[in-house]
Amino acid sequence: MKAKILVYALPALILTAIHIAEAQQSIKIPRIGFLVVPSRSFFADRMESFRQELHSLGYVEGKNILIEYRYAEGKLDRLPELAKELVGVKVDLIVTTSTQSVLAAKNATRTIPIVFAAVQDPVASGIVNSLARPGGNATGSSILGPDLGGKRLELLKEVVPKITQVAFLSGLIATPVTVKETQAAAQALGLQFQSLEVGDSKDFDRAFEAITKNPAQALLTNPGAIINSHQARIIQFAAKNRLPAMYAGPEFVDLAA
Numbered sequence: 001m002k003a004k005i006l007v008y009a010l011p012a013l014i015l016t017a018i019h020i021a022e023a024q025q026s027i028k029i030p031r032i033g034f035l036v037v038p039s040r041s042f043f044a045d046r047m048e049s050f051r052q053e054l055h056s057l058g059y060v061e062g063k064n065i066l067i068e069y070r071y072a073e074g075k076l077d078r079l080p081e082l083a084k085e086l087v088g089v090k091v092d093l094i095v096t097t098s099t100q101s102v103l104a105a106k107n108a109t110r111t112i113p114i115v116f117a118a119v120q121d122p123v124a125s126g127i128v129n130s131l132a133r134p135g136g137n138a139t140g141s142s143i144l145g146p147d148l149g150g151k152r153l154e155l156l157k158e159v160v161p162k163i164t165q166v167a168f169l170s171g172l173i174a175t176p177v178t179v180k181e182t183q184a185a186a187q188a189l190g191l192q193f194q195s196l197e198v199g200d201s202k203d204f205d206r207a208f209e210a211i212t213k214n215p216a217q218a219l220l221t222n223p224g225a226i227i228n229s230h231q232a233r234i235i236q237f238a239a240k241n242r243l244p245a246m247y248a249g250p251e252f253v254d255l256a257a
Contacts, residue, residue, distance in 0.1 A: 004151030031066040033086035033094040033112075035101045037079070040071050042251070043097075051221035065145040074229030076200060079104035085086075087112060096140075098225035100171075106138055111207065113253045116140035120223070121180065144251075149178050149222060150185030156218055157189050163217040163244065165192040169207060169234070171199065178222060198226055208237050223248035231255055 036043055051061055059065040068091055070082040083104040086094055093113040094105045102116045106127065119127060119142050128134035131142070149168070155165060168182055179195055186193035194216055195205040211219070219238050221227050227234070228249070235256045238245040247253065 003082070004049060029066055031068060031089070031091045033068045033070065033089075034095030035070045035072075035082055035086060035089035035094055035096045035105055037072045037074060037076065037098050037101060038229045039073050040069070042228060042231075043071070043096045048147070072229075074226070076226065080107065083108035099127070099221075100225055101141075102127050102138060106136070108136055112137065114138040114140075118143050118223070124176070142244070143223065149220070152246045152248070153182060153185045153189065153191070153220055156180045156220060156244065157191065160218060160244045165194065165214065165216050166216070166220055167194045167207075167211045167216035167243075168195060168222065169196050169198065169227065171197065171224035171226040182222075193240065196228075200226075201230070204230060204233060211237075212241060215241075219243045219245040220257050221245070221247050221252075 017067065028084075038182060053068075053128075054061070059107050059221065061067055064090075068089055069087045070085055072078040072082060079100055083094070086105075087108045088246060091112060093146060094109075095118045096102045096105055096114060097118045099117075099119050100121075102119060102122070103125065104115060105114045114137055116122070116127070117140055119125065119140065122134075122138075122140070123130060123140050127138050155167065158164070166186060168179070168186075170179065183193045183195065194211070194214055198207050198209060208251065220232075228251070231252055232255060234247075235245075235252060237243075239256070245252075
């Protein structure tokens with residue numbers, strides 16, 4: 001539900017940038033660049049909602065607005081190249097949905113407006129100067145909530161009260177405050193806390209091996225592009241090892257059902 005709310009909000013955020021592009025080049029159709037880490041299938045429902053909201057504002061894809069799609073298919077190292085492609089086709093603004101995507105876009109351009117969603121901590125990540133005065137060419141919405149990891153852990157403990165050790169799986173650019181807050185919650189609940197970071201496909205193999213060797217009795221994931229890109233893999237690992245799991249988004253539950 002939170003993800004859909006963010007998608008509904010994005011068209012309103014980019015509307016001003018579109019109007020500016022139209023005023024500057026009345027003949028040219030505004031072109032939006034869409035840059036994300038997961039696959040096209042993962043974003044299918046969200047993109048449909050995005051297009052519907054644009055339509056409600058009077059913009060129809062292929063008629064009076066164009067969208068350039070770039071999906072990294074879960075491979076973070078592809079982001080810089082894809083961001084440069086969007087700059088190369090001269091998009092009027094870039095829409096992104098993760099910290100890694102925003103950073104790739106900012107490295108590719110300092111002039112094209114960037115609108116982001118689902119970034120945990122844009123200030124700590126160096127994306128904006130502050131929430132009140134972002135500065136630069138990037139703005140958007142943040143899902144900053146370092147206490148949510150602890151709340152998820154509390155729910156997990158409530159559902160499975162016998163667990164004594166939990167593994168916490170997060171992306172490499174996870175907010176340090178989130179990890180710290182989740183670890184503090186684990187200590188308060190008397191749980192051993194195993195924090196594992198993943199940045200690519202090979203990291204998952206190492207993380208899963210560490211979890212089985214330790215071994216953990218439950219699994220908690222932090223929201224993030226790399227985690228979302230490997231949903232099926234994480235779910236299969238948890239099921240195979242009979243690990244109760246708490247995920248950050250409903251898509252995991254839908255896929256596991």
